C-alpha cells in the first residue's frame with residue numbers, strides 16, 4: 338500500500354488552542370481523510386512543543402511547574418481535536434522520552450561530525466517566537482513577526498554550520514520544484530538564501546526548561562531544533578521502520594515559520610544524511626475583523642464556542658470556503674453566518690430536504706434508474722475530475738467550490754425540470770429528474786466527506802447506501818465511475834441538515 342506522511346506544526350503549550358491552530362490541523366485532517374479515501378496508508382502526526390522560556394514563563398505565571406502546566410494545556414488541544422473530528426494517528430509531545438533521547442543523539446552526532454561547534458552569541462532574541470534576530474531584521478526594538486519587544490542575550494553557544502548548506506539547499510529547491518507550496522512562497526526563501534546563510538546558534542546556557550546536551554549539560558538544545566526533530570522522532574528515527582514513512586509528503590505550517598521549515602530543517606536533515614521533506618505547505622494567517630488575534634486585544638476566537646453554537650463541520654467548512662487556502666484571511670461571525678446560510682443551509686441542506694421529500698411523496702421513497710437523459714450525472718462526473726486534480730494540488734478552496742457548483746447546478750436542474758408539475762403528467766420523466774439529482778447529490782456527498790465528515794456520514798445513512806462511502810469513493814475517484822443509485826431501499830424525508 339502506498340504510504341503518505343503528513344504533519345502539522347507542534348503547537349506551543351503556553352496557552353489554549355485557538356482558530357489559527359485549528360486551521361492548520363483541519364487542513365491536515367482534510368488531506369489525511371482524502372488520502373485514506375484513495376486507499377493510502379496514511380500517517381498523520383500532530384502534537385505539542387513544550388520546552389523553552391515561553392512555556393516556562395507561562396507556567397510560572399500560573400504557579401505551576403512547566404510539565405504540569407503542559408499536561409493541562411495538552412488536554413485542551415486533544416479535546417479540541419476530538420471535537421473537530423481530527424483523525425491524527427499520533428500526537429507527539431516534545432517532553433516524551435521517545436523524543437528527547439533522539440534529540441540528544443542527533444545533537445551529539447552533529448558535534449562529532451564537526452557540524453556543530455562552540456562559540457559565543459551576543460544578539461537579539463524574541464521569546465514569544467523563540468527566534469534569534471539580526472539587528473537589521475528588527476522593527477525598532479521589536480520582533481518583525483510578533484511585534485513584541487526583543488531581548489539582548491550574550492552567552493556561550495553551540496553553533497550549527499548552516500552556512501555550508503547554501504549550495505545543497507539551492508540544488509534541492511531546483512531539483513524539487515514542488516517543494517514550496519503554494520509555489521509563490523519560494524521567492525522569499527530564495528531571496529533569503531541568496532543573501533548568504535549565517536551559522537545559527539543551536540544551544541542556550543540560560544534556558545533550563547529544555548533538553549540538555551549530553552556531552553555538555555551546561556547547554557540546553559535550542560527549542561526550535563528540539564521541535565523540528567519531532568517529524569523524525571515520532572516515526573522512529575534510527576529504527577528499521579523509519580523509512581516506511583520518511584521523507585514526509587507534506588508539512589503543513591503557517592507562513593511565519595517558513596524559514597525554519599524550508600531552510601533550517603532541510604539543512605539539518607542533509608547534515609544527518611536524510612532526504613528533506615517532499616513538500617512544505619505554508620498557509621496564510623487569519624485576522625479577526627481586520628485585527629491581529631491577540632490576548633491583549635481580547636479577540637481570540639475559541640473554536641469550542643463555534644462548535645457549541647453550530648457544529649465542527651461548520652467551522653471546517655467556513656475556514657476552507659471563505660478564504661483561498663494558502664492566502665491570508667479575515668474571520669468574522671457575520672461572514673460565518675452568511676456562509677452558513679447561503680452555502681450550507683440553502684444550497685446544500687435545502688437540496689437534500691426537498692429532494693428526499695419529493696422522492697417520498699411522489700414515489701413512496703423508492704426510485705430506480707429509469708434510463709434516459711444523463712446530462713446532470715455526466716456534469717457531476719466531470720466536476721469530480723476537476724475536484725480530484727484540485728485536491729491533489731492542495732487547492733482545497735477551489736476543490737470545495739467545484740462541489741458546491743455541482744450542488745448549485747443540481748438545484749437549478751430541479752428548478753428547470755419542475756418535478757412538482759411533471760409528476761401530474763409524466764411519471765418516468767419526473768423519476769429521471771429526481772434520480773439524476775440524487776446521483777449528483779451522492780457524488781457531492783462523497784467528495785465533501787474529507788471536509789465535513791459528520792454531515793456526510795449522516796447524509797450517507799439518509800441516502801440509505803448499502804456500499805460504504807470509502808468503497809464508492811475509490812470507484813468514483815480512481816476509476817471515474819459514474820455514480821448510480823441502488824434501488825432496493827426506501828428513502829425518507831429528513832429534518833434540515835443545517836437549520837437556519
Ligand code: MSP
Pocket residue numbers: 345346347348349350356357358360361386564565566567589590591592593594621622623624630
Ligand atoms: N512551536 C512552533 C512550531 C514548531 S513546528 C516544529 C510554533 N507553535 S505555535 O503554537 O505558535 O503555532 C504556530 C502555528 O499555528 C502556525 O504556524 C499556524 O500553523 C498556526 N497559527 C497560529 N495563529 C494563526 C493565525 N492567526 N492564522 C492561521 N494560522 C495560525 O510556531
